[in-house]
Amino acid sequence: MSRIEELHDRARAALDPVHYDYYAGGCGAEAALADNERAFAELALLPRILRGNDRRDTGVALLGDRASLPVVVSPTAFHRLAHPDGERATARAAAHAGTVLVTSMAATVAVAEVTAAARAVRADAAVWFQVSFQPDDDVTTALVRRAEKAGCTALVVTVDTPVFGRRTRDERNGFHDLPPGLAPENLRDLPGAPPGGTLPITMSPEFTWRHLRRLRDLTSLPVVLKGVLHPLDARTAVDEGVDAVWVSNHGGRQLDAAPGAVRALPRVAAAVAGRVPVLLDGGVRSGADVAAALALGATAVGVGRPVLWGLAADGEAGVREVLDVLRAEFDHVLTLCGGRRPGDLTADMVVRREWPPLPTAGPPTEQGGPRTGRPR
Numbered sequence: 290m291s292r293i294e295e296l297h298d299r300a301r302a303a304l305d306p307v308h309y310d311y312y313a314g315g316c317g318a319e320a321a322l323a324d325n326e327r328a329f330a331e332l333a334l335l336p337r338i339l340r341g342n343d344r345r346d347t348g349v350a351l352l353g354d355r356a357s358l359p360v361v362v363s364p365t366a367f368h369r370l371a372h373p374d375g376e377r378a379t380a381r382a383a384a385h386a387g388t389v390l391v392t393s394m395a396a397t398v399a400v401a402e403v404t405a406a407a408r409a410v411r412a413d414a415a416v417w418f419q420v421s422f423q424p425d426d427d428v429t430t431a432l433v434r435r436a437e438k439a440g441c442t443a444l445v446v447t448v449d450t451p452v453f454g455r456r457t458r459d460e461r462n463g464f465h466d467l468p469p470g471l472a473p474e475n476l477r478d479l480p481g482a483p484p485g486g487t488l489p490i491t492m493s494p495e496f497t498w499r500h501l502r503r504l505r506d507l508t509s510l511p512v513v514l515k516g517v518l519h520p521l522d523a524r525t526a527v528d529e530g531v532d533a534v535w536v537s538n539h540g541g542r543q544l545d546a547a548p549g550a551v552r553a554l555p556r557v558a559a560a561v562a563g564r565v566p567v568l569l570d571g572g573v574r575s576g577a578d579v580a581a582a583l584a585l586g587a588t589a590v591g592v593g594r595p596v597l598w599g600l601a602a603d604g605e606a607g608v609r610e611v612l613d614v615l616r617a618e619f620d621h622v623l624t625l626c627g628g629r630r631p632g633d634l635t636a637d638m639v640v641r642r643e644w645p646p647l648p649t650a651g652p653p654t655e656q657g658g659p660r661t662g663r664p665r
């Protein structure tokens with residue numbers, strides 16, 4: 290059992306079962322959720338040899354920031370369900386690891402407190418803000434201004450939620466509200482909210498590229514589009530001026546018919562053609578998964594649930610452990626693959642586990658076994 294699986298087990302034991310299901314679950318029959326991990330398990334790496342690489346650097350440049358490993362913390366809601374320190378603990382852990390935290394619009398700690406927690410660890414800690422368009426433009430604008438004021442260095446706009454996915458476990462458990470004392474703090478005191486109260490997050494299928502254009506005009510922060518699976522959307526996004534494309538099926542929580550995210554990556558990477566960085570999340574659980582995604586065209590990957598497992602199991606220390614494990618595993622795999630830096634991993638080094646058919650294997654012979662070409 291991997292260390293991340295052990296933390297998952299500890300998290301399952303520590304969490305209220307209803308909250309565990311909210312974190313762990315997907316939509317529908319959870320086919321997309323399962324396919325995220327299965328799609329990685331189907332991949333294998335062809336290592337390169339004799340490359341004379343003694344020193345390695347696992348760092349990557351991400352928009353204006355630098356991450357010391359090609360793994361960022363994906364935006365996930367409601368961290369205070371996992372630990373009383375919630376997003377503050379996650380922020381400190383990401384800052385210690387030297388990587389980017391994407392804090393959710395649905396965080397249970399306000400973005401200004403999240404950036405303050407991160408910057409208390411490292412003055413240059415990178416925190417990005419995840420935002421979903423809201424029907425009232427003034428609300429979206431207020432959220433963007435909050436993120437800017439808090440010192441976030443990029444906006445991650447999530448576009449895979451025209452409606453909320455049907456979360457089977459949440460429906461069964463009747464999980465609709467946060468427990469008393471917890472609230473989505475970024476939604477407090479927005480235009481239209483009751484004094485001191487929060488606005489509900491509204492999802493809507495009405496949004497178009499025009500809303501993205503409006504957001505681009507609203508801010509000078511880099512904009513990352515999260516939840517892209519179709520290569521034509523990836524191309525449009527780049528043409529519309531986004532600064533990065535994030536391949537994701539929302540951790541299998543939105544469209545159950547969606548493929549495992551890494552299956553969509555090669556076509557998206559081809560459509561983007563190196564014009565902007567490509568990120569990916571969904572099912573990343575090991576350093577080998579990180580390496581495969583990078584080889585297939587990602588600049589970095591995100592992890593969602595593993596961070597929640599670390600947080601629920603052991604607070605800040607648990608999240609630090611998740612990121613440390615992924616860093617150590619990735620560095621090890623990079624070394625074994627003959628790489629010095631993430632960019633040394635290339636698409637020719639990824640094959641399917643069932644690939645290739647044995648080149649000399651033919652139909653069975655009279656003698657029983659297939660012809661091998663080997664002298665007998």
Ligand SMILES: Cc1cc2nc3c(=O)[nH]c(=O)nc-3n(C[C@H](O)[C@H](O)[C@H](O)COP(=O)(O)O)c2cc1C
Pocket residue numbers: 311312313325363364365366393394395419447515537538539540541542570571572573591592593594595
């Ligand atoms: C409990 C939970 C909450 C999430 N909340 C958000 C969110 O607020 N905003 C968002 O863009 N994505 C959200 N996501 C999706 C993640 O950003 C990410 O795409 C997904 O978790 C990646 O898959 P993984 O959990 O297998 O790593 C959430 C995912 C989970 C599991």
Ligand SMILES: CCCCCCC(=O)C(=O)O
Pocket residue numbers: 366395490539542
């Ligand atoms: C109504 C609250 C919405 C929070 C959004 C969190 C999310 O994206 C998820 O997958 O859950």
